[in-house]
Amino acid sequence: MCDSCFSTEIVSFEDYQSFEKFDIELIQKIETNNNTFGLKVIENNSFYSGFSFQIVKCNSCGTVWWFSVPDNSWRGFFLKEENAKIKVTEFRKFDQRKRFVFVGLVTLLVLIVLIVLIVLIVLIVLIVLIVYLIIT
Numbered sequence: 542m543c544d545s546c547f548s549t550e551i552v553s554f555e556d557y558q559s560f561e562k563f564d565i566e567l568i569q570k571i572e573t574n575n576n577t578f579g580l581k582v583i584e585n586n587s588f589y590s591g592f593s594f595q596i597v598k599c600n601s602c603g604t605v606w607w608f609s610v611p612d613n614s615w616r617g618f619f620l621k622e623e624n625a626k627i628k629v630t631e632f633r634k635f636d637q638r639k640r641f642v643f644v645g646l647v648t649l650l651v652l653i654v655l656i657v658l659i660v661l662i663v664l665i666v667l668i669v670l671i672v673y674l675i676i677t
């Protein structure tokens with residue numbers, strides 16, 4: 542438990558209001574500590590696995606926090622560094638799986654369309670052949 546930073550992590554912000562409320566609280570904590578103890582911004586725009594976030598360190602307890610801002614469907618987070626890395630890695634894996642399924646479905650659809658086209662062409666050729674045989 543540390544009074545200078547936060548006792549609980551935020552895995553994802555419920556809505557934009559809860560994010561704004563937290564953001565104000567965080568800024569207040571950083572400003573009141575005046576960089577001597579407590580929370581201090583280490584890096585404003587850090588990147589990990591394609592994710593951008595702010596790194597905040599607590600000089601009182603040594604905890605390094607990663608702060609990710611919500612963006613559209615992304616709900617953001619405020620997590621200890623080790624847990625943030627796990628979350629981002631898990632999200633990336635899930636994202637890749639989704640992409641894999643999407644590519645698979647598109648390939649299947651293209652194959653089905655091709656098969657339908659071939660069947661149609663064969664049918665047309667057969668009909669033309671039958672009509673030709675009947676006429677002659």
Ligand SMILES: [Zn+2]
Binds near residue numbers: 546547579601603
């Ligand atoms: Zn702390």
